[in-house]
Amino acid sequence: MQPKKNDKVDLSKNSGLYFAIGLALILFISWQAIEWKTYDKDLYGYEALNVDEEDDEDIPITEQLKTPPPPPPPPPPAPEVIEVVEDEEEVEETVIESTETNEEEIVEIVEVEEEFEEVDVPFAVIEDVPIFPGCEKVDKSQRRDCFQ
Numbered sequence: 485m486q487p488k489k490n491d492k493v494d495l496s497k498n499s500g501l502y503f504a505i506g507l508a509l510i511l512f513i514s515w516q517a518i519e520w521k522t523y524d525k526d527l528y529g530y531e532a533l534n535v536d537e538e539d540d541e542d543i544p545i546t547e548q549l550k551t552p553p554p555p556p557p558p559p560p561p562a563p564e565v566i567e568v569v570e571d572e573e574e575v576e577e578t579v580i581e582s583t584e585t586n587e588e589e590i591v592e593i594v595e596v597e598e599e600f601e602e603v604d605v606p607f608a609v610i611e612d613v614p615i616f617p618g619c620e621k622v623d624k625s626q627r628r629d630c631f632q
Contacts, residue, residue, distance in 0.1 A: 487494070495502070585591075619630035 619627055622630050
């Protein structure tokens with residue numbers, strides 16, 4: 485079946501292109517409508533302001549008083565005379581030994597004994613006697629006997 489319309493006149497062949505152009509055009513117009521700024525020109529009444537050019541004041545020319553220049557600053561104090569003292573004292577230089585170790589050198593292991601300090605706790609401070617298994621149900625007065 486042959487189409488009745490001429491192929492050159494058929495608009496449906498480029499309908500996707502026309503649709504994309506239409507969307508882009510509508511998007512541009514809506515963006516411009518959102519960004520449109522208007523200014524209220526009647527907000528300020530410029531005609532109500534009375535600005536006269538006669539308000540300029542004439543400033544009288546006055547003679548500047550010549551003040552004497554400030555006195556010069558005092559000269560800086562003379563530097564102290566540095567006395568050169570000859571170093572006649574001999575100082576022995578200490579020889580610093582090398583801290584690097586040799587692979588053949590024997591390393592001595594030193595055992596450090598830690599001192600344990602016992603803390604004496606007075607029995608008057610301890611209120612409750614420790615509870616051991618089997619002594620849970622015994623009265624407080626009998627727990628010491630159960631402990632021993």
